[in-house]
Amino acid sequence: MLEISDLRKRFAGGPDAPEGKVALDGISFTVRPGEMFGFVGANGAGKTTTMRIVMGVLQADSGEVSWQGRPLGYDDRRRFGYMPEERGLYQKMKVTEQIEYFGRLQGLSAQAAKKSATDLIERLGLVERRNDAVQALSLGNQQRVQLAVALVHDPAVLVLDEPFSGLDPIAVDTLATALQERCRGGVPVIFSSHQLELVERLCDSVGIVSAGRMVATGTVADLRGVESNTLRIVVRDPAPGWSDGLPGTVTVRGDRHILQTADVDDQEVLRRAMKAGHVEYFGVEQPTLTEIFKEAVA
Numbered sequence: 001m002l003e004i005s006d007l008r009k010r011f012a013g014g015p016d017a018p019e020g021k022v023a024l025d026g027i028s029f030t031v032r033p034g035e036m037f038g039f040v041g042a043n044g045a046g047k048t049t050t051m052r053i054v055m056g057v058l059q060a061d062s063g064e065v066s067w068q069g070r071p072l073g074y075d076d077r078r079r080f081g082y083m084p085e086e087r088g089l090y091q092k093m094k095v096t097e098q099i100e101y102f103g104r105l106q107g108l109s110a111q112a113a114k115k116s117a118t119d120l121i122e123r124l125g126l127v128e129r130r131n132d133a134v135q136a137l138s139l140g141n142q143q144r145v146q147l148a149v150a151l152v153h154d155p156a157v158l159v160l161d162e163p164f165s166g167l168d169p170i171a172v173d174t175l176a177t178a179l180q181e182r183c184r185g186g187v188p189v190i191f192s193s194h195q196l197e198l199v200e201r202l203c204d205s206v207g208i209v210s211a212g213r214m215v216a217t218g219t220v221a222d223l224r225g226v227e228s229n230t231l232r233i234v235v236r237d238p239a240p241g242w243s244d245g246l247p248g249t250v251t252v253r254g255d256r257h258i259l260q261t262a263d264v265d266d267q268e269v270l271r272r273a274m275k276a277g278h279v280e281y282f283g284v285e286q287p288t289l290t291e292i293f294k295e296a297v298a
């Protein structure tokens, strides 16, 4: 299990902000084997800083990162796969060479690096591009290569900074499938993203960070449980004033009235709506991750 405990980090100030900037103000979360953890937050919330500390690129002022119950060390980190925010590929190197090269850097034999590169090129849909220099690839294909580099040494943990940004839906699916395979094999995966529908679809658990603090963490179902569900009723041609006194909002579209309400006696509201007009729809709607996110960071 990867445990991040009470990370704090202040960046030194410059002439414009002499007091410095608190980037992390006590971030804690855990990611278990086989768990996909979505790390979400507004721009500047502290996601990249957290991931850099996990990978040892930055040092925290205090707090701890531990893996398998022990403080994380250099050798552990070598077994992690990382996709940094500042993508780091050699632009003139060809795709196959590049993936093999990073495999060798991670300690694989020439033969193992070649085999792993060949597998990943196949899996990530890069066969046609395997002899192209990275600089000749589209952004999406460069991102596939970047993921291959993170995966080449069969990492024990994956830490990925916005791996899906700028990708078309096909590339998203290709990358997501590759990550899900690793995750199912027992690898904990952390990735940051602003694509909340994607996080909702892929992740077992989610951490919402705001101004350097973790404001909500848990499964999407847990986070939903905290929010009250919305009752939505569509009534055609209702009697005037039918929803008077009910909390929530009524939107009128033509002869349809759409009531969205919460914390009410749903059966009573249904009876009232049926008496008032023709009920076309009646259902309880769960909040999306986007709604949960907006509520958590408000």
Ligand SMILES: Nc1ncnc2c1ncn2[C@@H]1O[C@H](COP(=O)(O)OP(=O)(O)OP(=O)(O)O)[C@@H](O)[C@H]1O
Pocket (backbone or CB within 6 Å): 011, 012, 021, 022, 023, 041, 042, 043, 044, 045, 046, 047, 048, 049, 050
């Ligand atoms: N090297 C640095 N020097 C000074 N301030 C920094 C440095 N790196 C990050 N920060 C500040 O720390 C805060 C957290 O930044 P961070 O990059 O971790 O946010 P983020 O959640 O990854 O944002 P985004 O979604 O935009 O990538 C921001 O206010 C940022 O300006």
